[in-house]
Each structure stands twice: as C-alpha cells, then as structure tokens.
Amino acid sequence: MKRYIRIYKAIIKINAALILAYRANFINHIFSSFAWGVFNVVLILLLTSKTKLVFGWRSEELVIITIGYIIVTGVFYSLFAHNFENFSRVIDRGEFDSLLLKPLDTQFQISMMRVSFASLIRTVFGTIFLIWWLSSHHFAIGPFQVAGFIILVGLGVIVMYSVWFLFIAMLMWYPNLNNIIELLYTLNGFARYPTEMFKSIGIAPFLVFLPLSIIVATPVKVLLQ
Amino acid sequence: MKWLRMLALYFERVFEYRLRSFIWLMLPLINNFMMILFWSGAGINTPAISSYYILLTVGGLLTTSHVELEVSDTDIKQGQLVNHLTKPISYFWAQLLSEVPYRILQALYVSGMIGVLLIFFPHALTISPSIFHIPLIIIIFVMGYMLSFTFKLSLGYLSFWFKDVRGLTELVTIIIIIFSGGIMPLPWYPSLLQTISNILPFAYSGYYCVAALQGIVPLGGLFGIIAVQGVWLGVLLIINNALWVNGIKEFTAVGQ
Numbered sequence: 001m002k003r004y005i006r007i008y009k010a011i012i013k014i015n016a017a018l019i020l021a022y023r024a025n026f027i028n029h030i031f032s033s034f035a036w037g038v039f040n041v042v043l044i045l046l047l048t049s050k051t052k053l054v055f056g057w058r059s060e061e062l063v064i065i066t067i068g069y070i071i072v073t074g075v076f077y078s079l080f081a082h083n084f085e086n087f088s089r090v091i092d093r094g095e096f097d098s099l100l101l102k103p104l105d106t107q108f109q110i111s112m113m114r115v116s117f118a119s120l121i122r123t124v125f126g127t128i129f130l131i132w133w134l135s136s137h138h139f140a141i142g143p144f145q146v147a148g149f150i151i152l153v154g155l156g157v158i159v160m161y162s163v164w165f166l167f168i169a170m171l172m173w174y175p176n177l178n179n180i181i182e183l184l185y186t187l188n189g190f191a192r193y194p195t196e197m198f199k200s201i202g203i204a205p206f207l208v209f210l211p212l213s214i215i216v217a218t219p220v221k222v223l224l225q
Numbered sequence: 226m227k228w229l230r231m232l233a234l235y236f237e238r239v240f241e242y243r244l245r246s247f248i249w250l251m252l253p254l255i256n257n258f259m260m261i262l263f264w265s266g267a268g269i270n271t272p273a274i275s276s277y278y279i280l281l282t283v284g285g286l287l288t289t290s291h292v293e294l295e296v297s298d299t300d301i302k303q304g305q306l307v308n309h310l311t312k313p314i315s316y317f318w319a320q321l322l323s324e325v326p327y328r329i330l331q332a333l334y335v336s337g338m339i340g341v342l343l344i345f346f347p348h349a350l351t352i353s354p355s356i357f358h359i360p361l362i363i364i365i366f367v368m369g370y371m372l373s374f375t376f377k378l379s380l381g382y383l384s385f386w387f388k389d390v391r392g393l394t395e396l397v398t399i400i401i402i403i404f405s406g407g408i409m410p411l412p413w414y415p416s417l418l419q420t421i422s423n424i425l426p427f428a429y430s431g432y433y434c435v436a437a438l439q440g441i442v443p444l445g446g447l448f449g450i451i452a453v454q455g456v457w458l459g460v461l462l463i464i465n466n467a468l469w470v471n472g473i474k475e476f477t478a479v480g481q
Contacts, residue, residue, distance in 0.1 A: 024389060027392075028389050028392035029392065031392040032396065035395060042403065046409065046414065047263065047409065051267035051268070051269065054266040054267045177244060179248050182248070182249075182252060186251070186256060189259060190259065193262070193263060196266070
C-alpha cells in the first residue's frame, strides 16, 4: 500500500509538470470544465423557474443536488475519467500487453496514471457556490452534517468509479466502441436528479439506475437533515 | 458516378460501426428521458411535453451535425486535409456527403424507436401536422441540418488559427443546448432568453423543427421559419467561405 501511495505521489508530480509544458491546453480545459459547471447551474435554475416542487424536493434543494453533482463529478473527472478516456486507444493499439507486463497492478495503471487538475476547478466552483447558496437561503448546517456530506461524497466517487469500470471493461471485447465514454458522461447525468425520480418508473429500472442516482442525492439528504 | 462512389464508401464506413452509431443515438435519448421524468415529478406530464422531448431526440439526431471535431482534430491539426485538397471535390461538399449515410442510419434507428414507442405507448407521442404542412416540415428539417452543418464546419475551421478549439467547442455546445430549446420548450424560457433564442440561429435547427413537427406552428409560421433559416444559412455560408479562403492560407503540411 505504501508503495502505491509513493507511486501516486510521483504520478501527481509528473502530471503537475505537464501543466507547465502544455499551459494553453490546461487553460483551455479549465475554461471548458468551468463552463460545464456553470451550465449545470443554469440548467437547474431554468427547470426550477417553472416548478417549485419536484418529487417532494423544493427548488432550492434541487439546486443543492446540482451543486453536489458538480462537486462529485469535479473530483471524479480529476482523478479517473481522463484515464478511462484513454483505455480504448490502449486496447486498440495493442498497448495493453505492456501494461500487463509492468510490476504494477493493471487496474491501478488503467485508472490512476493521469490526473486532470483542470477538472478540479469544477469542485472549487461547486464548493464556493454551495457555501454561498446555503448561507443565502438560510439553511442551518452543523459540523456533523458537513462531515457526513464529505464522507458520502467520497463514497459516491467510489460508486461512480465502479460503474464506469464495469462499462470500460467492455472495451476489451469491443475496442472500437470508444464513444462509450460519452455514454458514461451522459449516464452520470442521472446523479443530478432526486432518487425518487427513478422510483416512479418501476422497481426494475429503478434498480438499474440506483447506483448512479444515490451518488449525489444521498450526501445532499444528509447535509439537509 | 463520382458522387455515388464516394457516397458508397461513406456508407461502408458508417455501417461497419453500427454499435457506435447506436450509442450516439442513446445519448440524446437518455438526456431527454431524464427531462420527461423530471417534469412528471413536477406534475407536468402531459403528452405534449413527452412529445416535445421525444421529437427533440428525433430532431437532434436528424439535424445536429458533429462535423467540427473531425475537421479541427483529424483534418486540420493532424494534416489529413491534404488528402481532401488533392481530390476533385470541394471540402464543403465532401464533408456534407460524408454525413449523409450517418443521417440515414440514424433515421433508421429513429423510425424503429418511434415504431416501438407507438406500439407500447400510443399516447406518448402527439404529432398533428396537416398533410399540406409535410413538404414544408421536410424543408425545415433539411434547412435545420444545413444550418447546423455550416455552423459546426465554420467552428472547425477556427483550428486554422487556434491550436486547440476544444474549449471553445464545448462552450458553443452549451450555448446551443440552451438557445436551441434543448432544456425545455422556448415558450417556457424567461422572456430575455426567448428573445435571444429567436435572434440566434440555433433554435432554427432545434426548437422550431420540433414545433413544426408537433403541428403547433400555423402555415404562415412555417414559411416564416424557412425564411429566417434561409437568411441565417446565407450569412453562415458567407462566413464559412471567408474562413475557408483565409484559413487555407494558414495551413501547412509536410511529409517525407
């Protein structure tokens, strides 16, 4: 375990050095990541301008789910998503055997070799916006709720990782299916709505969507308790 | 003959990766399915709103072009444009032709999707255009696609000057989703956003195509939509041509 922590520290340093090498690329990614964060807020504000209550959630609470979604996806995209984007190319170009031969866990290599610092802007934006939103709408939040929220956000990131990894494994059979990443980005969208939304379509589809739908809604429920 | 041969080659390429194409179909379908579920929770679950999002999926698949990334990344940045420059067909038409088989495959998927939907949920889709409106609706869809294609192609041409247009492309995608009625029907937007949407071209390859198909636009309105689409297409074609003429002077490719 210690060895992997040491290796991961080295990976973070290498990825930080890449920022200096490709500065324009970094700024570009910050820009687009921030834009998607803002878009999610605009989306929910537009939707809630027409309705004040959805599946028992007030419009202010729905905005908090969206902010939670921005925070969770910011963390996930920084740590894992860009690694998975690369996996189709690794398989398709026959580079996977070189990963298998290295004296490192293959899943670790697939999942954690790249860190996207630019995507963290989304988490920073989400956190600042969450603090402002909670204070401006007079939500009373205690330290235990905040601690519960942070722990559950961490667990949510792990659930999201697991769902993505299940899908990504399909690329070993269908390496040309590189747009499965786009599908996963879209499926992630389920996390920005209340869990109750999926209960309304019946138990079987609900169980399919359950892992993604609890990623954000559950931490937000704990935060607002 | 030259055109047919090229079209056949493009068909071959698209049909080789059918599953990929199916996943592209799934993306708007999932997004709009979420919207239908959302409104059902808000007590707004009318056939009109379900129809809107179903037809938005159909409209999006048929009229939204995704040409910009291939143009900017593959052709301009990686230099594949050289192959096109030596061919006896303009780049604009070659790109347009390459998208035709993709649209046909998507149309086949869409037909299947609507067929299944009508069998299992006959009330989920309400389309009530007059039979006399159908030729005009077809024109609106073709013009809507041409608008999207010309705009996205022009966006891709910006790579002649900028190394990475991905950030800009994503920003434009967001703007298109908002101002084309991708979130909800335009009449539900605040008045300022409605006004901006009506001025920009995006609603004319999104919302207005869906509204025409839903049958909620009168005959005069259909002619109005086509007129605005025509004006915007003219403007975009002029911009597109200017970008190409000046951009190609910036392009260099070397090899051994």
